[in-house]
Amino acid sequence: MIELQYFTEEDFDQLIGWFDSKREYIQWGGGGFGYPLTRSKLHTHIEGANEQDSKKLIYKVVETDSGKAVGHISLESIDRENRSARVCRVLVGEDSMRGKGVGEAMMNEILKVAFNQHKFHRVSLGVYDFNHSAIKCYEKAGFQREGLKRDVQRYEEEYWSLWEMSILEDEWNKKVDIL
Numbered sequence: 047m048i049e050l051q052y053f054t055e056e057d058f059d060q061l062i063g064w065f066d067s068k069r070e071y072i073q074w075g076g077g078g079f080g081y082p083l084t085r086s087k088l089h090t091h092i093e094g095a096n097e098q099d100s101k102k103l104i105y106k107v108v109e110t111d112s113g114k115a116v117g118h119i120s121l122e123s124i125d126r127e128n129r130s131a132r133v134c135r136v137l138v139g140e141d142s143m144r145g146k147g148v149g150e151a152m153m154n155e156i157l158k159v160a161f162n163q164h165k166f167h168r169v170s171l172g173v174y175d176f177n178h179s180a181i182k183c184y185e186k187a188g189f190q191r192e193g194l195k196r197d198v199q200r201y202e203e204e205y206w207s208l209w210e211m212s213i214l215e216d217e218w219n220k221k222v223d224i225l
Contacts, residue, residue: 048151050105050159052096053118057106058088061118064139072201073174074118074137100124103159104135107152109143116140119152121160121169129167131160136171136180149180153187161218170212174199181209188213188221 053061061083065071068081079087095102101124107117117139123132133156138148160166173180175194185191189211197205 047110048107048116048148048155049110050119050152050155051108053092053104053106053120055085055089055092057115058085060115061088061106061137061139064118064137069201072199073177074135076172077199095120099126105156107138107148107155114140116143116148117152119156121156124164129165131164131166131169133160133169133171149183150186153183153189157187157213157218161215165215167215168212169218170210172208172210175207175209181211184211188217190217 062085065074065083071081071083075083079091092104094100095104102120102122103124104120105118106115107119108114109116118135118137120134121131122134123130125131133153136149136152138144138152157169160169170192171184171189172195173184175181181191190213192210192212195208195210198208199206
């Protein structure tokens, strides 16, 4: 269905084009890049990524049948000493692919990278509390809610709260054994 391939400069314009609004963009990037997303910001973001001992692995999500990029996902804050990483910047960018299990497949692929290839012990993520479809997807992938960080992101005149979630290697291994 999908595979992960390293995200490169050739993918910048497509990723930038997937954001229809500032709200969508902040949901994806957490406001960490500043709005709007630009090629320059992406150049800085990928600097040093996808190399041996890198702190970030950044991927485009490619539909295997068509070879077309349909999403984006990354493992960041990689801590090899503590065997941990954080899933970040998750996006099913192609509207036609939403609601078809692509998000769950993306999560399974990134967890294979984390647990099977890199032998991490813990993988975490953060998701805004109003993003119910993403929360459901992450829970299906095996993530558990750890706690709610209240009012962490300001967007216009409202504040957004963030669920912290994680999955541990033994939980991943049990899930894989069931499949």
